[in-house]
Amino acid sequence: MDPILFWTLIIVGASFALYIGIAVWSRAGNTSEFYVAGGSVPPLANGMATAADWMSAASFISMAGLIAFMGRDGSVYLMGWTGGYVLLALLLAPYLRKFGKFTVPDFVGDRYYSSTARLVAVVCAVFISFVYVAGQMRGVGIVFSRFLNVEIEIGVVIGMVIVFFYAVFGGMKGITYTQVAQYCVLIFAYLVPAIFISLLLTGNVIPQVGFGSTMLGSDQSILERLDGLSTEFGFDAYTSGALAKLDVFFITFALMVGTAGLPHVIVRFFTVPKVRDARKSALYALIFIVLLYATAPAIAAFARVNLFETINNVKYEEVPDWFKTWENTGLIVFDDKNEDGIIQYRADNTINELNIDRDIIVLANPEIAGLPAWVIGLVAAGGVAAALSTAAGLLLVISTSVAHDLVKRTLSPSMSDKKELMIARISAGLAVVIAGYFGINPPGFVAQTVAFAFGLAAASFFPAIMLGIFYKRMNKEGAIAGMVAGLLITTAYIVYFTFIRTDLNNIDHWWFGISPQGFGTVGMLVNFAVALAVSKFTAPPPIEIQNLVENIRIPRELTDDESK
Amino acid sequence: MEHKEMAKAYWKKNLTYVGGLLFIWFMASFGAGILFVDYLDNFTLGGFPLGFWFAQQGSMYIFVIVIAAYMVLMNKLDKEFGFDEQD
Numbered sequence: 001m002d003p004i005l006f007w008t009l010i011i012v013g014a015s016f017a018l019y020i021g022i023a024v025w026s027r028a029g030n031t032s033e034f035y036v037a038g039g040s041v042p043p044l045a046n047g048m049a050t051a052a053d054w055m056s057a058a059s060f061i062s063m064a065g066l067i068a069f070m071g072r073d074g075s076v077y078l079m080g081w082t083g084g085y086v087l088l089a090l091l092l093a094p095y096l097r098k099f100g101k102f103t104v105p106d107f108v109g110d111r112y113y114s115s116t117a118r119l120v121a122v123v124c125a126v127f128i129s130f131v132y133v134a135g136q137m138r139g140v141g142i143v144f145s146r147f148l149n150v151e152i153e154i155g156v157v158i159g160m161v162i163v164f165f166y167a168v169f170g171g172m173k174g175i176t177y178t179q180v181a182q183y184c185v186l187i188f189a190y191l192v193p194a195i196f197i198s199l200l201l202t203g204n205v206i207p208q209v210g211f212g213s214t215m216l217g218s219d220q221s222i223l224e225r226l227d228g229l230s231t232e233f234g235f236d237a238y239t240s241g242a243l244a245k246l247d248v249f250f251i252t253f254a255l256m257v258g259t260a261g262l263p264h265v266i267v268r269f270f271t272v273p274k275v276r277d278a279r280k281s282a283l284y285a286l287i288f289i290v291l292l293y294a295t296a297p298a299i300a301a302f303a304r305v306n307l308f309e310t311i312n313n314v315k316y317e318e319v320p321d322w323f324k325t326w327e328n329t330g331l332i333v334f335d336d337k338n339e340d341g342i343i344q345y346r347a348d349n350t351i352n353e354l355n356i357d358r359d360i361i362v363l364a365n366p367e368i369a370g371l372p373a374w375v376i377g378l379v380a381a382g383g384v385a386a387a388l389s390t391a392a393g394l395l396l397v398i399s400t401s402v403a404h405d406l407v408k409r410t411l412s413p414s415m416s417d418k419k420e421l422m423i424a425r426i427s428a429g430l431a432v433v434i435a436g437y438f439g440i441n442p443p444g445f446v447a448q449t450v451a452f453a454f455g456l457a458a459a460s461f462f463p464a465i466m467l468g469i470f471y472k473r474m475n476k477e478g479a480i481a482g483m484v485a486g487l488l489i490t491t492a493y494i495v496y497f498t499f500i501r502t503d504l505n506n507i508d509h510w511w512f513g514i515s516p517q518g519f520g521t522v523g524m525l526v527n528f529a530v531a532l533a534v535s536k537f538t539a540p541p542p543i544e545i546q547n548l549v550e551n552i553r554i555p556r557e558l559t560d561d562e563s564k
Numbered sequence: 565m566e567h568k569e570m571a572k573a574y575w576k577k578n579l580t581y582v583g584g585l586l587f588i589w590f591m592a593s594f595g596a597g598i599l600f601v602d603y604l605d606n607f608t609l610g611g612f613p614l615g616f617w618f619a620q621q622g623s624m625y626i627f628v629i630v631i632a633a634y635m636v637l638m639n640k641l642d643k644e645f646g647f648d649e650q651d
Contacts, residue, residue, distance in 0.1 A: 067620075072601075075619035079593045082624045086589045089631045090582050094638070208621060212611030221611040239605070239616045249598050256593075274649045276642070279635045286631055290624045297620040553575050554647045558567050562646060 007377030008147045015185050015381045016162055019388070022181060023166030023174045031421050034171030035102040035400050041176055041271040047284020049179035050268045052186065052389035054081075054259075054285070055292060056132075057139025058450065060186060060386035063293075065358030068300035068307075071230070071238040073248065075297075080252045082286065082293055084259025087462075089282035092260060093269040095469045097278035098552040102270060103397075104263040104461060105405040111468040112476040113545055115410055120483050124460045125263045125401045129394040130435070131453045132264075136391035137439025140384055146329055146363060147380035153440050159388060160436040167392050167399075168428045172271060175392045182385035187291060189382025190362075194295050197302045197369045207298035215305070222301055229308040234347030238304065244507065250518030257524050258454030261462035264393040267400075275555040303361040306368055311354070312345040319343070322367035331357040331364075395435065399428035451517045452494050459486035459523025467531055472549045474531065477538040482531025490523030574645045581637050585630050592618065592626035 028034040041049070059081070067074030099107055105125055109118025137156050144155025166174040191207075198210035202222065214221050220228070226238040236242045243251075259265065268285075269278045311319055316334060326332045333355040334343055345354040363383075366375040403424035408415055415423075460483045467474040467482075494516045497505040507513050514522060540546075551557070596604060596618035604615035612621070642648035 072616055072619055075597055075623075078620055079597055079623050082627055083589065083593050086586070086627050086630050090585060090634055209610065212609075212617070214611070223612065223616070239613050241601070245598065249594060252593065252598065276635075276639055276649060279631075279638060283628070283631045283635055286628050290628055294621055294624055550571060553578075554571050554645075555642055556647055556649050558570070558646060 003373035004376050005148065007374040008380045009377075011374070011377040011381045012148075012384060015181075015385060018181055019162060019178045020165055022177045023170045026170050026173045026177050028169070028171035028173045028421070031102075031404070031417050031424065033173045034421055034424050035396075035404060036267070036270045037171075037173040037176045039100070039271060040273055043272055043277045043281035044284055045176065045180050046268060046272050046277070046281040047288055048183040049176045049271075049389075050265065050281065050285035051288035051292075052179040052183035052385070053268055053393040054265055054289060054390070055186065055386055056390040057136055057143070057383060057387035059292065059296075060190065061139065061143070061359050061362050061383050064296040064299040064303070065361035067297050068304045068361050069358060070242075071236060072241045073243045074300065076243075076248055076251045076255065078293055078297060080255025081259055082290055083252070084256040085282060085286040085289070087256060087260040088265065088269075089279060089286070091466055092266065092469070093278045093282050094275045094555070095552045096266060096465070097269050097272060097275050098555060100270070102267075102404055103400050104266050104465070105401055106409070107468065108461075108464055108479070109405065109409065111545065111548065112464075112474075112479045113542065114476040114480065117464075117476055117480050117483075118405055118410065120480060121461070121464075122401045122405045124456060124483075124487070126398055128262065128453045128456055129264060129397045129401075130431075130438075132450065133391050133394040133398075133431075133435040134438035134442060135450060136387045136394065137435050138442050139387035140391070141439055142359075143380055143383040143387065147376070156436055156439040159384070159391070159439075160432055163388055163392050163395065164429060164432045167395050167432065168425050171424065171428070172267075172396055175389075175396055176271060178392070179389045182389040183288060185378075185385040186382040186389075187288070189378040189385075190292050191295060192375055192378060193365045193369060193371060194299050194302075196371055196375075197306075197365065198298065200369055201302055201305065207302075208294050211298040211301045222305060226301060226305055226308075229305070229312075233308070233312070233345060236347075238301070244513050246513055247507070247515050247518055250514045250521045252518075254458050254518050254520030254524075255454055257458040257462045258520055259457075261457035261460070261465070262453070263401075263457075263461065264390075264397045266461075266465075267397060268393075299365065300361065303365065303368070307356070308345070310368070311343050314343055316341050316343060320368075322364055325367065326360055326364050331360045391435065395428055395431045398431040399424050402427040451498075455490045455494055455516070455520030455523060456487060458520030459483075459490040459527055463524055463527040463531060467528070469549065469552065471532075472546050473535060473540055475535050475538055475541045478531040478533075478535030481534040482527040482529075485530040486523040486527030489526050490519055493519045493522075570645055570647075574641065574647060577641055578638070581634065581641070585634055589627065589630050592630075593623040597623045 032038050063077055105118050105121035108121040140159030141152035141155035144150055145152045166178050194207040198204055198207040202210040202213045203216050204210035204213050211222050215225055223239055230238050272278050272281050335353050337353050343354055346352040407423055408420050464479050464483050497516045601615035601619055605613040607614040609617050
């Protein structure tokens with residue numbers, strides 16, 4: 001048997017056995033355990049779970065590749081997907097923990113004393129989560145198909161069965177502890193090849209330092225070399241940006257605010273016992289995330305240098321083995337336009353002969369660095385772990401939104417806990433099946449819809465929750481009007497440019513040069529403005545709501561004795 | 565002090581901390597990593613053009629420090645006002 005296939009089967013199989021074992025051990029017995037793991041997760045475990053929950057197949061497989069081809073502009077993802085945790089830690093997480101219910105629509109519905117607000121929140125949460133989860137199931141399928149040579153569809157079904165098992169039985173409790181294991185698998189799988197490649201190219205064991213240092217066998221630093229090679233073959237210099245500054249600003253802002261507004265991330269802070277645990281687990285989460293995110297740009301730079309040095313201007317017969325392997329998967333394509341038998345990698349499309357899929361940067365990394373077969377198996381397990389952990393977190397949001405916010409709080413408030421748990425399990429199961437369907441038959445626009453999810457989260461949840469905590473006077477009229485206005489304008493802009501008039505989707509036609517990816521920032525501003533304006537002209541919220549706000553602002557109330 | 569006034573004073577101090585820390589958050593990312601990135605590239609740090617380093621490394625490390633500082637400051641503030649949670 002091929003050693004790569006052998007090790008992939010062993011390592012992926014062992015990781016699945018681990019996840020199922022954890023699921024059996026941590027069965028949820030009531031709705032509190034199913035929704036928020038009984039509110040008893042230690043901050044360190046919650047930090048790891050949040051990191052795994054957050055880092056998806058896109059972070060693990062695609063991000064380093066995107067950066068490798070974007071150069072400095074790749075920072076929109078690096079800053080955008082980490083900076084949101086500052087907003088989360090300082091503006092939302094501790095207060096939502098103090099509020100202490102189960103879901104984001106719970107907070108919106110209670111704070112704005114309105115089932116309309118709750119319904120708007122349910123629709124947003126379900127839509128955002130479905131948009132996101134389809135890509136994750138597809139990611140599981142892609143990893144399987146590339147490393148185990150099975151059809152993508154079969155990979156998706158295997159992923160569905162595993163997620164079904166621990167999400168439906170274990171709920172949040174099962175998901176949390178599998179996510180802890182998944183974080184360990186994915187970070188190990190990401191760092192090992194990065195460290196080896198850094199050693200190989202720079203002699204430095206820390207990739208984050210290595211990618212600033214001198215290349216072995218030359219007197220230039222990695223980045224100088226990369227700038228030189230890029231401009232020599234017609235690309236933009238690696239360390240300078242090509243995107244317009246204003247657009248970089250708006251995209252980064254939209255990704256940050258969107259991150260802070262994503263329900264599957266927010267809900268993780270409902271699972272810790274205390275307010276101070278919420279602060280602490282936000283810190284742990286960001287440390288664990290930055291461990292991967294600060295490594296990604298190093299991998300990107302190393303891979304890009306490698307690409308220039310090992311295959312550009314090289315005779316096709318003399319390319320390294322990994323080139324041929326990945327050529328078979330169609331991720332790298334050589335088209336000998338001038339028929340000289342030499343690979344010319346150029347910026348100019350009319351003479352460029354090499355087409356490279358972004359994902360190859362992470363997937364082929366171990367082979368490019370000449371690492372042993374077990375490392376390749378590890379990368380496969382890491383990719384699956386990243387996709388499954390995010391998928392499970394999203395599926396739970398869908399099932400709690402339906403079972404708790406829609407059925408229990410809106411339709412049938414007198415329902416027993418046992419019955420609610422049953423409905424939560426059934427909706428989790430149904431959500432897995434629907435997500436799997438979209439994974440097998442992906443709507444052709446998965447990539448665009450992720451920008452959509454962030455835009456909607458930025459334009460709806462973030463302002464509504466933040467105002468709910470920081471502005472006592474905010475009432476239901478303002479909050480609902482703000483959410484609806486933010487959602488409508490963001491949806492209209494993104495749908496217009498990415499689905500209806502794709503021919504106009506360029507900087508000449510965008511408003512003020514803001515791309516659809518960055519438009520969530522505008523949606524957020526509209527939400528804030530409309531909410532504040534409408535609330536000025538309508539009645540203030542009832543006194544018990546104002547008391548609720550005062551209540552969530554402090555970690556605990558003093559007893560009568562203490563306050564004397 | 566009465567409970568209500570205590571809560572008010574606590575909240576005011578909290579807002580000061582959050583404001584200051586968000587200023588650092590903004591300067592590290594949108595400032596150093598985007599608006600002033602080209603100017604900072606005139607300097608180097610450990611082989612990196614400084615602006616590029618902020619955009620792809622430094623901003624993220626500063627985010628971690630900002631959250632750590634917030635945690636320490638708020639835990640202290642909770643104790644000062646007696647709002648810290650008992651075990």
